[in-house]
Amino acid sequence: xxxxxxYTLKQIADLISCKFVGEENFPVHGINEIxxxxxxxxxxxxxxxxxxxxxxxxxxxxxxNKEVECPKGKALLISDDPFRDFNKLTLHFKPFKxxxxxxxxxxxxxxxxxxxxxxxxxxxVKIGENCVIHSNVSIYDDTIIGDNVTIHAGTVLGxxxxxxxxxxxxxxxxxxxxxxxIEDNVDIGALCTIDRGVTGDTTIGEGSKLDNQIQIGHDTVxxxxxxxxxxxxxxxxxxxxxxxxxWGQVGIKSDVTISKGTVIFAQAGINKTxxxxxxxxxxxxxxxxxxxxxxxxxxxxxxxxxxxxxxxx
Numbered sequence: 001x002x003x004x005x006x007y008t009l010k011q012i013a014d015l016i017s018c019k020f021v022g023e024e025n026f027p028v029h030g031i032n033e034i035x036x037x038x039x040x041x042x043x044x045x046x047x048x049x050x051x052x053x054x055x056x057x058x059x060x061x062x063x064x065n066k067e068v069e070c071p072k073g074k075a076l077l078i079s080d081d082p083f084r085d086f087n088k089l090t091l092h093f094k095p096f097k098x099x100x101x102x103x104x105x106x107x108x109x110x111x112x113x114x115x116x117x118x119x120x121x122x123x124x125v126k127i128g129e130n131c132v133i134h135s136n137v138s139i140y141d142d143t144i145i146g147d148n149v150t151i152h153a154g155t156v157l158g159x160x161x162x163x164x165x166x167x168x169x170x171x172x173x174x175x176x177x178x179x180x181x182i183e184d185n186v187d188i189g190a191l192c193t194i195d196r197g198v199t200g201d202t203t204i205g206e207g208s209k210l211d212n213q214i215q216i217g218h219d220t221v222x223x224x225x226x227x228x229x230x231x232x233x234x235x236x237x238x239x240x241x242x243x244x245x246x247w248g249q250v251g252i253k254s255d256v257t258i259s260k261g262t263v264i265f266a267q268a269g270i271n272k273t274x275x276x277x278x279x280x281x282x283x284x285x286x287x288x289x290x291x292x293x294x295x296x297x298x299x300x301x302x303x304x305x306x307x308x309x310x311x312x313x
């Protein structure tokens with residue numbers, strides 16, 4: 001998430017009332033999670049296990065809970081609670097803005113697009129031309145939808161990320177300030193839920209087709225011309241490359257890549273990055289050919305045991 005203008009390190013430190021290490025006028029362009037940071041961004045880290053990853057990332061400002069040696073060309077914001085202060089920055093630069101109308105006054109809806117009754121279209125939403133938005137669809141703030149997109153009834157675009165910190169008093173949510181982007185020629189079925197990015201974008205690529213009742217987590221990127229069948233659940237920060245086919249009731253864990261041309265059979269559980277062009281099945285999923293060979297051998301076990309029994313008497 002980029003700020004509306006460039007801020008100084010001191011200005012950001014003053015916003016969250018923390019110390020800083022670096023030049024007062026060190027430029028700060030935005031905040032982002034570690035998997036999408038760019039030079040000029042702030043990234044937060046609050047566990048020693050991840051200090052090196054944050055300090056060595058592309059981010060040039062690290063919001064951290066310990067004063068450590070600052071890498072050359074970077075700056076530090078020293079906070080007793082980086083998670084809390086990251087939320088403060090999100091709320092400051094992307095505050096919740098209520099809407100008292102079904103279609104926000106600043107929503108931009110393209111030519112020949114049809115919006116059916118009982119839809120909600122939030123602030124700063126952009127919808128392209130020749131789209132059909134069926135009844136009871138909710139499109140949260142800042143969502144961008146391309147041309148020739150169809151969204152069926154009951155779908156929700158832009159709900160908050162499922163991202164929590166476990167504190168003694170309960171779970172504390174990381175506030176979402178990102179967007180959902182739907183590219184051209186996408187079809188989205190009924191009752192789908194696509195969460196917004198925490199600071200970046202959750203993206204559905206051009207020409208992809210989603211069945212009913214699909215959940216896509218925050219900051220996930222779906223490539224071009226993908227097919228995803230119903231009741232699939234894709235966690236946050238997943239990359240699905242182009243021309244992937246995912247059948248029904250597949251579960252995919254966070255931070256993996258589904259490589260180009262992968263096919264995943266129904267009810268598979270994916271817990272690691274796939275190999276390009278390979279078909280997967282099972283949970284945890286493996287190469288479907290290997291899985292089916294193993295199943296064929298399993299079916300032969302009674303026959304093998306009977307053979308052994310006959311030849312040992």
